[in-house]
Amino acid sequence: MVKRYIPVSRVEGTASRQAHCDLPAGTYEREMSKEGFFGPAAFFHHRHPPTAWVEFTGPLQPRAFDLDLSSAGAASPWSAHEVLANAHCRIRYWRLAGDMPRLARNADGDELLFIHAGAGELFCDFGRLAVQAGDYVVLPRGTMWRIETAAPFDVLMIEATNSSYQLPEKGLVGNHAIFDPAVLDTPRIDAAFLAQQSDDVPWQVEVKRRNATSLITYPFNPLDAIGWHGELSAVRLNVRDLRPLMSHRYHLPPSAHTTFLANRFVVCTFAPRPFETDPGALKVPFFHNNDDYDEVIFYHAGDFFSRDNIHPGMMSFHPAGFTHGPHPKALTRMFQQTKPATDEYAVMIDTRDALEPGAGAAAVEWAGYVDSWKGQP
């Protein structure tokens, strides 16, 4: 049976006729919506900021983690700190000080590496790929890989458990918007890749399946392909190659910055863009409750225009149902920004199912993060 949402289209009381624009004087906009930012929505004009509470207790807590404080030194990605996870998505933070002594292989799902810091080379089934800060690397499920470090790595690892990373349909703006698929780089079977092969040096592979690790020992280096062909590969995309969508007259929702899609979660990237210039257009995120999604943001670089007290390497977690928007200080710039453009890079992970903090979360948690929201501008 085909389903559709109950059709309602109303304007009630004193209201703007367009979302995120020309709000009634002295009001704060809050969006309630279905399907993230795609489904039916209502826009309320509140007389007080929806985050101007004086006390917030109970289990629905926003959280923040300073991943810079996680301990370094795990040679294996499967020993990385687990920060948040559910049945479809597993988010880890991995600090790799030197070359990986073993190969890794994820049999649970595709792995997305986001290189927050570091530089070096990734050797995998498909060949050699240079990697540096700002790179996303998609590793298809089953790929054997290892990293040689020229500088220590801090890596946000996002596992698409039991699913695959895909690209969003670009719709109205076409296939070459946001980034041209031609900037997706793939590993090469080059001289450096062939040179790391060996017939008599033993190598081990740590295979992760059902979140448990098995160890396979070979008397040679199993990254020994001399070539390959096909439509599947590890790919690299650097955030500096993103050309974000924006409108000078309309604050686009985060979904305009969708970079990768997997089963029951999406990965978006916030990259520098000019602020809206139309006098009536909102210049900060609107208040919302994340009604259908848990929302995770990892801060990579720059100055985070909607937040206070957040620095690169931190992660915020706003579970579905927690109303949020601009931090109180950012709210003072709701219609007038002091800078012409944002200069932030951040990775957002929106999951359809509730995330639970992992074993690596408690030690790096910013206790009392909820209180950073309270109060009026």
Ligand SMILES: [Fe+2]
């Ligand atoms: Fe949000």
